[in-house]
Amino acid sequence: MMNEQRRQVLQMLADGKLAADEAERLIDALGRERPESAPTPRGATRPKYLRVVAVDTSGDSGPSRLNIRVPLQLLRAGVRLASLIPPEALVKINKALDRSGIPIDLTELRPQNIEELIEQLGEVDIDVDDPGSRVQVFCE
Template sequence: MSENRKRILDLLAQGRVTADEAERLLAALESTDRQGSSATAAAEAKYLRVQIEADDKDGGETRAKVNIRVPLRLLKAGVRLASLLPPEARDQMNAALREKGVGLDIDRIKPENLDELIRNLNDVSIDVASRQGRRATIRVFCE
């Protein structure tokens, strides 16, 4: 039992806080612990991994599989490099992305945003199904 949890229970035993207040304090403590462990995991993560499993063209049991590992340092370096792009190049890139239907603004991608993304990217799984009935699963996570 952690020191803070013990202190809250002591306060409850002494009657200095009500049961409701103690419950709220414990919930807040757990939330802080979770955030702390998620931030630690994000700080320790070194790679972004993308795994794709899809039905092979012939269908059946054979599954095509792609496994990509990208160092997070590479992503951060790429984001830093993007911030050094001349404004006219960024405008052109944004326009090209918009043309393709991607509403992404290159100017808004910052290294701190990437850190936040990594912190929140615990394990994302996307199931994709095509009209022909083929299925694919995409998993994105940090490790």
């Protein structure tokens, strides 16, 4: 699969859809991904970032790129900040979230829960392909 991804980047370079430096960055990003045949053992290294990479080549004005790297420490800080919200406010927030279709109870959110979530995120690797775009979500 990795060789296919590299081939696609090189083809986009050959077709003039990517500049050489853009192709180099994409190939470097592909090289940082874990090989499928050698998964990282549990607990070997803790992921530090949640990465979202998207390339849309369907437009006439050239490829559109999105590369977001969210520190997982931000999730940890968010949980600690949530513990400072007064209980009355949490009830109102939970009701508003529920009305919006997000059934999350913030009163039940604990730091140990977020650590378990982050541990599981280390095994997340999502690829979405279609003819005009590519989206990847992974932890690094």
